[in-house]
Amino acid sequence: MINKEKIVQGDHDNYSYLYTKVMDNHASSFTYVKPKGQYIVAYHKGSYKSISETYEKIVNFMQSQKLSLKTFSYEEYMLDEVSVKGYENYLTKIMVEVG
Incomplete structure (x- = not known):
């Protein structure tokens, strides 16, 4: 998870x-x-x-749709x-909560 301040600042590596997903909610x-x-x-490929x-x-x-980042x-x-073999074939799903 990346917090919103880092996303806005362009700091997507930290x-x-x-x-992790779990089956039971304790x-x-x-x-x-x-x-x-x-x-x-x-989805990011690469x-x-x-x-x-x-x-x-x-x-x-988000800016074009006037959505705010949560x-x-x-x-x-x-x-x-x-x-998969090779970094170029990696696939990452990115989910950003908006309001």
């Missing part, structure tokens, strides 16, 4: 938190539930080194070194 101080709401969803290009497109779209963006690695 995570605020790491997360309420504790260590559990965070992604809020329901509206999200811009984009190395993580160029992911800022996709974030810039998301921010430009707290975090979320990234899920759909295809990575475990499933």
Whole structure:
């Protein structure tokens, strides 16, 4: 998860938190539930080194639609070194909560 200040500043390489999906929802101080709401969803194909290009497109779209960024963006690695060969084939799903 990347917090909104870092997204706006263009700092897309520094995570605020790491997360993983779990099957059971155990309420504790260590559990965070992604809020329901509206999200811009984009898919980035290629190395993580160029992911800022996709974030810039998301921010430009948000500005053109007069949407405001909420707290975090979320990234899920759909295809990575475990499933494909070569950085150029990586696929990352980016979800940015907007309001």
